Amino acid sequence: MTSAVAVIDPVCLSPYEFAYLDEETGTEAAILRLAGALSNDCRFQFYQAGRTDVTRDAGGLYRPLDMLKVEDLTSVSNVIVVSSWKTALKVSKLGPGCPVFLWMHSPPGRHNRRMGDALAAAGIEIVCASESLAKHVHAFLADANDKLPAISSIPDPVADELKPDTTPRDIDRLFFPGAPHKGLSEALVKFAALRRTRPTLRLEVAEHDNLVWPENTVPDGVHFLGKLSDKARIEIMRSSLCVFHPQSRFAETSGLTLAEANAVGTPVLAHAGLGSNDEILLTPGQCVDTNDLSAVGARIDDWRRDFPAIATAPGHRLSEVAAAWKRKLTPQIVAEPTRTATSGATPERAALPNGPSR
Template structure:
């Protein structure tokens, strides 16, 4: 019997689907939703705010989401992307469904109260990494709902090839709000020591952000399609990401870079960096210009061997989702409130 699964995305800026053109300019969350939905189909409907026309692409139904109405089709399981308030409204409309909040972000401080509200409504939380789940457990007021995680997926076919790495090419491949201003400063300091270095910046284009003037040696690539981005990853000495403020909940671009053999220069202990990096040599104190320079010089001499973690592969992630969706819905936590929460 086919499972009736609804994935509700109430916050997407534009409708999207498995039509890859519709994903242009969007981020890893939307790409992940499509990958997971397609592999779990049939029986999957993705509901989106702002969608007017229903369609079916690669076995997945895409339909408009009306927050004032119950979802059609009597779904057995509902995954709500990021919005805990929408999840609560859907609980009232679907009292017998299993509902989970599929978190891809860290909630703001004013959302600490969502823990008791979700627990009362018996709505669980699914994060995108173990470190993300731990952070959510620490952040939320008690009582809180059960919190688990399923990794974001990378393609099964991403592998290193024989492409020669350019010892002078560094790559930044994220939205500029993810610390590009700090990356520019680090690159400027590094280039003062190594004037032949270049920094290619690929921007997915879904968010405008002030980052100041780019230093000499920066090449702006704009938005790249996935195959073009992978080609840059294969050529680059490393993914250059020495920023200390933006915590990734997963870090899809880090996992993809490692999958094709490209190391990522990361700040240790920040977000999911330690979890996603497949080799500890990628983790440094990014506040230290000497540490950055030492690591880049070492990689210019000998590139480290990095590979994808097998648990991040799409096939493994889909098995994790099948296991997650097939188990009984967890009961709510009834622990007493924590002191000072």
């Protein structure tokens, strides 16, 4: 018997569907991969803030968020709310009679410090995308709340089929997988310093140059590739010496891209002790003090001479992630709906935020 799961995403800016999984990245891709992996066990209903139409595919049924009715919640076994703790509370108060999970991929803002008591009282569990994020959320809430909700972690999934292959590696090619706010400016400065004594190195960046370097001269050896599809990004990882991620300020809370690099056998050069780096990049030598440019250069030189054997961190494969979520989404006995629309009456709508209120 399959169970119905409602996935409520009040923060997405545009709709996403399983049929177009190859076009998605980040949180949206993680949600869709999970739905696909659990399709034999769960029937997914998606309610998305950025959606205006109703459609269905192999991943489930997709509706606009403002179409969500109270009756929809009384027929599901579990509810997963993406990012917004305020929406999770509103859903809980509607009395769905089933577990409500708050799936977090980034730290809560400072103004949300008191959310712990409210989530604990409602019995809402926070599921974080990494152990480091779970520890951060626990510490963030501990001092300001009398009670804390259950806080756990399940990583975003790496496709089971991502494995090393025979793609030739270019030992002069470094790859920064995009997102300017994730320390690209720092990575460019450090690359320029490395290249002074290693002039054949190239850094390829999965971004448009006019978005990240609008008023300055692009450093020698840097090439902006524009936005890449997931497939193209993986192909470049396979042929690169490493994913070059030496920034020391932005804490990766999910680190899916880093895990995917390791899955195809590509090392990642990342800052030690920052975010989820150390829990994902378990093969020794990948996490260093990236503010020590001599250490960064030495690691690059080591890998150019003797390419390392890289392993994927346990628990990150899609089959493992799906199994972890399946344990949480075990079918539960759902009470008969207590509120139903009378014949000819307008169904009651759930009062949920339309925007990214967190």
